[in-house]
Amino acid sequence: MGNLKEFSGYAGWWLGSKIDRDRPLVTTMMIHLNCNLRCRHCDIARQLDAGTLPPKNSLTYDEICEDLRTRYKQGARIAYFEGGEPTMWSDGERRLEDLITFAKSLGYLNTGYTTNGTGRICTASDTISVSLDGPRDVHDAIRQEGVFDTLMNNLASLEFDGSVFANMVVQKTNIDHIRETAEIVRQNPRMDGIVFNFITPPPADQALSPDERRRAVEEISALKDEGFPILNSRKGLRDLLVEDWTDSCPIDLTVFTLPDGSHAKGCPMRSNPESCRHCGFAAAREYRLVKRGDPRTILELAPTFALSGKKRGQRTV
Numbered sequence: 236m237g238n239l240k241e242f243s244g245y246a247g248w249w250l251g252s253k254i255d256r257d258r259p260l261v262t263t264m265m266i267h268l269n270c271n272l273r274c275r276h277c278d279i280a281r282q283l284d285a286g287t288l289p290p291k292n293s294l295t296y297d298e299i300c301e302d303l304r305t306r307y308k309q310g311a312r313i314a315y316f317e318g319g320e321p322t323m324w325s326d327g328e329r330r331l332e333d334l335i336t337f338a339k340s341l342g343y344l345n346t347g348y349t350t351n352g353t354g355r356i357c358t359a360s361d362t363i364s365v366s367l368d369g370p371r372d373v374h375d376a377i378r379q380e381g382v383f384d385t386l387m388n389n390l391a392s393l394e395f396d397g398s399v400f401a402n403m404v405v406q407k408t409n410i411d412h413i414r415e416t417a418e419i420v421r422q423n424p425r426m427d428g429i430v431f432n433f434i435t436p437p438p439a440d441q442a443l444s445p446d447e448r449r450r451a452v453e454e455i456s457a458l459k460d461e462g463f464p465i466l467n468s469r470k471g472l473r474d475l476l477v478e479d480w481t482d483s484c485p486i487d488l489t490v491f492t493l494p495d496g497s498h499a500k501g502c503p504m505r506s507n508p509e510s511c512r513h514c515g516f517a518a519a520r521e522y523r524l525v526k527r528g529d530p531r532t533i534l535e536l537a538p539t540f541a542l543s544g545k546k547r548g549q550r551t552v
């Protein structure tokens with residue numbers, strides 16, 4: 236029954252998108268910029284350390300609800316919450332779970348958020364994306380001493396029947412640890428798979444060269460062939476080889492609400508042309524393929540990223 240509702244919801248979205256080419260599918264709310272970590276590859280960490288965050292760097296509960304409502308009316312059916320660290324967000328008594336519950340009450344078909352996994356993991360969503368940047372030493376070198384073990388302990392005690400996937404940002408520090416990271420995910424019964432992204436500058440010092448990109452794509456594709464639970468679609472992986480995404484970004488498919496209340500179509504980093512010239516976001520590739528109606532990609536992505544309900548136990552590995 237749940238799947239029928241979702242199927243008709245997405246079919247309605249797709250039909251509507253034929254008439255209204257600007258119809259968003261995903262709304263991403265960057266609810267605040269606060270964070271307990273200072274990861275090496277993260278520009279928010281740099282801004283937190285430098286004290287250069289914009290003065291308004293957190294959205295209120297009312298602002299978020301209003302935007303979720305507006306975006307739903309425009310057609311969006313997937314709601315994602317990002318930060319900073321979204322699990323640290325609050326407005327009075329309100330927490331991340333209240334935002335997710337509200338989004339679901341509006342009719343969003345899939346909800347999710349990305350977390351560093353060091354705090355209490357919120358289980359109100361359909362999907363949880365946990366950042367995993369390598370095996371223990373590498374992850375901790377990028378993020379902070381002890382973060383890997385905290386994440387793994389939190390996952391071990393997690394009671395949640397939606398999808399949990401790892402999000403790895405491939406950068407110079409961890410490019411030689413792709414297989415090990417995929418193996419950690421394969422061995423962990425709490426994780427359904429892994430999505431690989433490449434670092435998008437700033438910062439530029441960890442950026443991959445074109446040769447490194449090619450090597451990484453070849454390795455990840457080979458792992459997928461071997462049966463590792465790689466969630467990037469095959470075509471999406473191939474498209475990660477194209478570095479300059481300036482004219483390819485499917486900006487209509489997703490709208491970001493930024494912590495200062497402004498909005499950005501496609502990606503919050505579009506204000507920096509350097510970021511688009513060296514884009515490493517897997518989602519930008521997948522969104523473009525979805526927007527084109529690529530059937531194979533849609534079938535590959537839907538179980539984890541679009542459908543809600545119980546998906547645990549689908550992994551056979």
Ligand SMILES: C[S@@+](CC[C@H](N)C(=O)[O-])C[C@H]1O[C@@H](n2cnc3c(N)ncnc32)[C@H](O)[C@@H]1O
Nearest residue numbers: 276277318319320349350351366402404434435
């Ligand atoms: C900004 S974080 C917010 C969520 C949470 N704090 C976390 O670390 O998972 C969202 C994702 O963006 C990734 N990220 C941060 N800086 C990036 C960059 N320069 N290029 C690509 N991805 C980046 C993080 O590793 C994380 O997986």
Ligand code: SF4
Nearest residue numbers: 270274277280319351
């Ligand atoms: S935990 Fe997330 S938001 Fe915080 S510094 Fe690391 S990548 Fe950035």
